[in-house]
Structures are given as C-alpha cells and as structure tokens.
Amino acid sequence: MPKNGRKAKPTTQRLYDRIADVHNIAMKLNGYRASVAKYLRSLDLRLDIDSMVLDAGCGTGLVSMAFQDAALAAKRSVALDLSFKSLAIAREELQNRKKQTVLVDPVQGNILQLPFADNSFDLLLMCGVLEYTPLDDGLCEAARVLKKGSPLVLLPVKPSLVGSVLEVLYDFKIHPLASVREAAAKYFNVVGNHKFPVTEPISWSKTIFLLEKK
Numbered sequence: 001m002p003k004n005g006r007k008a009k010p011t012t013q014r015l016y017d018r019i020a021d022v023h024n025i026a027m028k029l030n031g032y033r034a035s036v037a038k039y040l041r042s043l044d045l046r047l048d049i050d051s052m053v054l055d056a057g058c059g060t061g062l063v064s065m066a067f068q069d070a071a072l073a074a075k076r077s078v079a080l081d082l083s084f085k086s087l088a089i090a091r092e093e094l095q096n097r098k099k100q101t102v103l104v105d106p107v108q109g110n111i112l113q114l115p116f117a118d119n120s121f122d123l124l125l126m127c128g129v130l131e132y133t134p135l136d137d138g139l140c141e142a143a144r145v146l147k148k149g150s151p152l153v154l155l156p157v158k159p160s161l162v163g164s165v166l167e168v169l170y171d172f173k174i175h176p177l178a179s180v181r182e183a184a185a186k187y188f189n190v191v192g193n194h195k196f197p198v199t200e201p202i203s204w205s206k207t208i209f210l211l212e213k214k
Contacts (some may be wrong), residue, residue, distance in 0.1 A: 011171070012132050013082045035202040036066035036127070036155070039194060043210070045072060045151060051122040053077040053102070054145065056111045057129025061090030063155075064104050065097070067125065074102045074123070078116075080109045112137055119147045127155040128206070131172035135183040143187035143213050152188060152211040156180050162204040177207065184211050 047053075051074040055064045058079035067077060079094075081087050087106045094104050109115050111126075112133055124146050130138040142152055157163045157174050167174055175183075177193075184190055188211035196203035 013084075030201040032202045032206075033062050033066045033069065035196055035200045036063055037069035039196075039208060040067060040070040040072060040153070043151075043153075045123060047073045047122060049073050050075050052120060053123045053125070054114075054116070054121045055079045055125045055127075056114065056142065057081060057126055058090055058106075059083075059086050059127075061093050061104075061106075063125050063127045064090065065093065068094075068097065068101050068104075071101055077102045077104045078107055078121075079104050080107045080111070080114070082108070082110055084108060112141055114141055114145050116145045118144055120145050122147055122150050124150070124152045126152065128157050130154070130180075131157050131167075131170075131174055135175050135179060136186070139183055139187055146213045148213055150213050151191070152209075152213065154180070154184070154209040154211060155206045156209070157205055158207045160205060166205060180209065184209060188213055 053067065053074045053076070055061075055067070055077065058064055058081045061079055064077060064079045067074075079087070079090055081090070087108055091106045094100060094106075107115065111129055124142055126138075126142065146152060156177070157166060157172070158177060159174055163174050166172075181190055181193070191210040191212050194208040194210065196206065196208070
C-alpha cells in the first residue's frame with residue numbers, strides 16, 4: 001500500500017485515532033501554537049467578520065487555536081480532519097477556551113475530497129497534512145475550495161533530521177520543498193516562504209509557504 005496516496009486513508013485514520021491523546025500533549029509542549037499565532041498576526045490577510053476559514057487536516061486543533069490566539073476576524077472557522085479521535089480532542093480543547101473569538105465547527109472528512117462547494121473560503125490553513133497525499137491532488141483540492149485571490153497558509157514538514165524521525169513515527173513522506181513550490185505554482189502565486197527562528201521548536205521540522213490562489 002503506498003505511503004502517500006489515496007489508498008492510505010484507512011491506515012492514516014486508524015493511526016491518528018490511536019495516538020491522538022499523545023500527539024496532542026506533544027504539540028502542546030513544543031510551542032507550535034504560539035509560533036503559528038505570531039506568524040498569522042504578522043500577515044495582512046484582509047479578513048473581516050464575514051470571512052470563512054478552513055483548517056484542513058486540523059488534527060487536535062492546534063492551528064485553529066493559533067488562529068484564535070492571533071485574534072483575527074472571521075465569521076466562522078471549519079476544522080476538518082480524517083481522525084474522529086483527533087476531532088473529539090479538538091472540540092474539547094476549543095470548548096474549554098475561556099473565549100472563542102471565532103466559532104469553530106469540527107468536521108470529519110478527507111482533504112482530497114473536501115465536502116465544500118467551490119470558492120467557499122477566504123483563508124485555508126494546512127499544517128503537516130500534504131505529506132499523506134500526492135502534492136498535486138492535495139493542492140488542487142485546496143485551490144478548488146478557496147476564493148480567487150485568497151491565501152493558503154501551508155506548513156509542510158521540511159527535510160531535516162527531525163523531519164526524518166517524524167516520517168518514521170507518523171508514517172508519511174516528506175515532499176522536497178522545491179517540489180512543494182513547483183506544484184503550488186500551478187494553482188497559486190507563491191507570495192513567500194517563511195523560516196521560523198531557530199529558537200522556536202517548530203523550526204526544527206516545519207516551514208511556511210504563503211500562497212495566493214490564482
């Protein structure tokens with residue numbers, strides 16, 4: 001069975017249903033949420049109270065909560081993931097927040113077959129999820145649900161020592177960053193590639209591409 005194709009769906013779902021609790025604790029300890037929130041605050045995303053946001057491949061909700069921490073405007077946010085257990089944790093984490101700046105709806109689904117109409121969202125967030133899919137398929141589907149000119153904030157796992165360890169632990173395949181850039185250019189303008197400061201743990205495994213739908 002291929003490691004990053006459509007047939008891998010049942011295995012990926014079972015993996016994250018099994019490890020969701022441990023994964024959630026690890027993500028809390030490594031400071032990813034604060035790093036992502038700081039980056040989002042630095043952007044001019046042109047969102048307002050009517051904006052719709054999608055966190056595709058949300059896991060236990062880290063990026064959705066980072067969006068809330070950034071205090072950005074939106075009408076509603078959707079947190080989508082394949083894993084039922086991860087979504088249950090995300091729902092609990094979001095409900096336990098003292099204040100939700102944006103209403104978040106957890107939705108179970110596959111990022112290769114997003115259950116939304118074309119041109120539905122004003123912002124799409126994707127963190128460490130395209131490693132489970134063919135790049136072109138994942139980016140094409142992301143572009144489909146985004147409005148023209150809207151941003152995709154993409155956080156791929158970058159080739160590194162830590163990334164290699166994560167490949168084994170999470171059973172995915174890292175895409176070379178040059179391949180990510182090349183594939184993205186078919187559907188998006190590549191606005192920038194942010195590198196996290198080395199003092200932030202997220203820099204050991206992730207980078208950020210800011211993309212804009214053509």
